[in-house]
Amino acid sequence: MSTEHSHEHFPEGASCCSGSCGSGSCCCSGDAIGPVPAVLGIALFISALAAGGDSLAGMAAYVGSYLLIGWDVLKAAFLGMMRGRAINENFLMSIASLGAMFLGDYSEAVGVMLFYRVGEYLQERAVGSSRRSVSELMSLRPEAVHVKKAGAVDDVPPSEVLPGSLIEVRPGERVPLDGVVTGGCSVLDTSAMTGESLPVEAGSGSPVLAGYINGQGVLEVRTERDWRHSALARVQELVEAASGRKSPLEGRLSSFSRIYTPLVISIAALVFLLYPLVTGGSWADGLFRALVLLVISCPCALVLSIPLGFFAGIGRAARQGILLKGSNYLDALRKVKTVVFDKTGTLTEGVFFRG
Secondary structure, X not given: OOOOOOOOOOOOOOOOOHHHHHHOXXXXXXXXXXXXXXXXXXXXXXXXXXXXXXXXXXXXXXXXXXXXXXXXXHHHHHHHHHOOOOOOHHHHHHHHHHHHHHOOOHHHHHHHHHHHHHHHHHHHHHHHHHHHHHHHHOOOOOOOEEXXXXXXXXXXXXXXXXXXXXXXXXXXXXXXXXEEEEEOOEEEEOHHHHOOOOOEEEOOXXXXXXXXEEOOOOEEEEEXXXXXXXXXXXXXXXXXXXXXXXXXXXXXXXXXXXXXXXXXXXXXXXXXXXXXXXXXXXXXXXXXXXXXXXXXXXXXXXXXXXXXXXXXXXXXXXXXXXXXXXXXXXXXXXXXXXXXXXXXXXXXXOOOEOO
């Protein structure tokens, strides 16, 4: 595993497009639909289809199903309008589905919202899986440090250990802080920090980094840095700060969506206003066609697919023990033509041979 890493970081409960909201291009509705409203909403939807929209019971079932399935989207659209960020896919989906309800096409309104929420659910599943993979790979911080004081050993949280402290690293434990070995000898597994799979011998005077795994012997280490400035902490900071490392493709997509979404709304408004005048059709037909345009032109799939694809790729790499600094580095890999390694047989045969 390499320290050349960070992953696309998303606050807990947010999805991969949360960062786009600031641009006004895309703002997710929040968490994916929960199982209870989803099951109740689908059950009411099926009941409404069976009863028909002409009856009072069928209409009530449609409205109940619509609110259960689409409440989060409607709320996100309203909050976006209040904050001056109305131009996003929540607004498009809300206008289109509410317009369909107004025209009496209840099944279409609920169906569109249902498919949209199912897509959000699948997106959250993919993001959650990738996030867990990266989190599991980065759970390297030890819970306690064995600090030696006056002949006794006390277990202290890493954040409370000061530089210059004498600590003990026992066999099989991870080195908690950067320092220099002052006593004992052992063999260290440094692969978590350097990517080097060959064990490294350590004795008095050997420098060690937080994240190394001690082998058979007990080591006495004099710390040189506190936890906040240790090598392992810096790697984890790279993980948390990686959300700004977008690929050029994501940057171009964000710029495009800022223009695309208002353009779609403007075209839909023109369709509504010009259709009756040009074709002689009714205003209801014009509204219906404008709403269809809003639904099929919703940029959600376009705006979400590329960041989600990158994040899924980073999560997949994490499951294989590979850490990446961000989507821009993953994007750069597609331009690689030749890879040169300084080992012979390490990758192909698993043989550690030095020429």
